[in-house]
Amino acid sequence: MEKENIVVRFCGDSGDGMQLTGSLFSSLSAILGNEISTLPDFPAEIRAPQGTLGGVSGFQVNVGKGVFTPGDKADVIVAMNAAALKVCALGSKFNQKGATYNEQDALFKRDAVVIVDTDSFTDKDLEKALYTTDNPFTELGLPESVQVVPVAVTALTKEALKDSGMDNKAMLKSRNMFALGIVCWLFDRPIDKAIHFLEGKFAKKPALIAPNVKVLTDGYNYGQNLALSINQIRLMAATEQEHGTYTSIAGNKATAWGLIAAAEKAGKRLFLGSYPITPATDIMHELAGRKDMNVMVVQAEDEIAGVCTAIGASFAGDLACTSTSGPGLSLKSEGIGLAVMAELPLVVIDVQRGGPSTGLPTKTEQTDLLQALYGRNGECPLVVIAASTPANCFRYAYEACKIALENMTPVILMTDTYLANGTGLWRIPQMAELPEIKPQGVPEELKGKYNPALRDENGVRYMATPGMEGFTYRNIGLERDSEKGSISTNPENHQKMVLARQAKVDQVADRIPDAQVQCNADSDTLLVGWGSTEGHLKAAANQLNCALLQLNYIYPLQRNVGDIIRSYKRVVVCELNSGQLAAYLRSQVPEVTLLQYNQMTAQPFQVEQIIDYVNNL
């Protein structure tokens, strides 16, 4: 059976190694020439009791050709225990008494293949997962079209390792490899490649290689025995990709690496001031480990100190960044305002999560847009850009640094949980091919005459840094005189300065590429999205045969955005919020009537639902 693409979901207890299994399978598939898009689904609890519904951890991957998203619903489920099966079968209703499978809520399709570890369906397991009968499959009301493949994974794993001398607990840790073996067989992944790959993964723990390879191989061979009951699936190779060296990368790591590359290109040290916050923390983790790249990370005492230490480092001449999520962005508002007023380069990364307040820390949402645009006191313009795939977090993090350094402005880079934790294929760039970054400096002839109000022909103020002789100056969060740079409360001067700061941000539009319409540009319907919804909207637009405008540059807008929007008969702004981009676009392109498609479930879009909505307009 050949398929264009297939969605696989690995799920089990937090301790079952599902994230590792899923990412191994994804990377293996990518190496074999498939496109991939992945989405981990962590439980909200750090470590819920084993076998309970709260402890189910999932990893979904879409592999094959024409892959834009991790997929709405799975075609293949690997459920390592009874709780995992329940969560997958009932979706968001898993906690509802008496709920049964319905395709709307379920995480897998009606005709899915469901591989379960039958050894994890004992009475005790069922009790922990709050089943009320001893027949979980009937109780969940799985349709007959669902093909359940029962495998005694635990027993077979123990059997595979019986001569290894390992204790029971250690053996059980390899259960996931048995499941991976079956899935490798199912998708016809050559076992030798999988073994080779596994050896690489465990290179630092060589003692674990042999047992895991043994279990993986046994799982693969077991799959061959299953051939009578299920068909192997052959996936189509990726659509023509730009030639190059690829890897699979998660959004947060790509973001961190974009900053590293930009610092090197700009000839600056990278400084990150940050405070741990889900789901942004992995950016700090990655950078804290990159001292080899001369990265300075200050884990600050709070979010405010995160941005303020970065402002200090920027003032002193570093490429300064701070990473956070919504609640942290709120706390940083005053600091960001200071950077606007002091006209210092600063990159603020907002990995959005469900809000308001503490909200849904592990879930995804696009609800910080208006905060990023307007959430500060005073007239406080800055640049706002958004990444739209895990891989292009690299590009937009790099771009954020370039814009900040060249235009002496804070830049807020928006990503979200979905991009942060999801992975996709990334073509690894060479330093030489990345665009030049020319940080704003100060002409030597201003020595002895410098002040912080002096601007270049683009209205960007000149930047002197401590240590430079003959350029000492005082920066301020107070209003400054437009000529002398010292404190000023003069009314006309304030108006002049408000306009100067605005003009400086507005001219960034001259330095960024025009927006491109994707999918069927000739349609009379245009979907408009921003940030992380690109994959879902692209998949929807392709099926609807309509046009898509996915914005990466939010403020300022690219020069041609107004013209594009005006040229379509029907424009639908699709967002994971109640209409923040739509509200903003109405202020920028007021003459156009914008329709809206909004989802506030703190989950990624479902492509089918977008299609239904547009079709019913």
Place this chain on the structure above:
Amino acid sequence: MVPQDFKSDQYVRFCPGCGDHAICAALQKAMAEIGVPPHQTVVISGIGCSSRMPHYLNTYGFNTIHGRGGAVATGVKTSHPELTVWQMSGDGDCLAIGGNHFIHEIRRNVDLNICMFNNRIYGLTKGQYSPTSPKGFISKSSPFGTVERPFIPAQLVLGAGGTFFARTLDVDMPTTVDCMVQAHKHKGASVIECLVNCVIFNNGTHEWIANRELRAEHSIVLKHGEKMIFGTNKDKGLAIEIDPQTFIPHIIVVPADDERVLVHDAQQPDPTLHRLLALMGQERFTDVADADSQSPLPVALGVIRNVTADTYDQAVNRQIEEVRARAKAQTFDQLTQSLEQWEM
């Protein structure tokens, strides 16, 4: 270098008679004595009367936002340890809105020279009580008297693991300059509590020691390695006594020629005695009810604590150098080689 080298062209806008004028002059004098040129000196401040200071100094300066001077200064010094970094702050900026940054810059021992101007009042917002106003203090925001206990800044500094604490008085220029010079020499977070008079909203708050006639009797300038002697006639000394019942140590006043007179050791790592010294004579400043306290103990001025410890800025930069020295990859192109990758 001379003090004039550190004066900016800005008109100094502290109120006439404000203690900040004296601190400003002392700072310019200290900077000249220290000899780090203006372009390698950075002065960071938050908000408040004291935080206007950077504008009057011909160094690099940054007058930031309320309470955040400590965090901004940490960023400057950590990223560029070769710079000499000063932080100007007040009792509100440092101990209220910026309290968190204050304790953490001390805990980390960032090599900063922190001048905390303590006038026990909010001056710039025109007269509200501060975290160092004595309990019962009447102000615009406490018309019936505060019901809060104040901070004693030294307690906070020592509690946060402070390695340097000095106290000085606006009207005592030599001590102020000396504290500043020593703060610069000390590697780590050096806190100088500058007792300043707010002539408008809290005039005379430090009169007990600022008054020329009372000062010698009511204060002592501690000097490392010197006997703790004070009094108009230099006839009194300080000694320590342990209460036989509670085992609590107390400082007592003894005749100057008593053999028990202590010799000041600012470099003693154990802060017990430094704390006792810093707390001397603080009753008057912590509760209005004790404003007439006639404690025989003098208020300690000068450098009370000055110990050596690794600084954050040095340690974090050293760690980067160590990792880089043994790293396989030092450039982005080398780094990407470490990724699992394949051709497409």
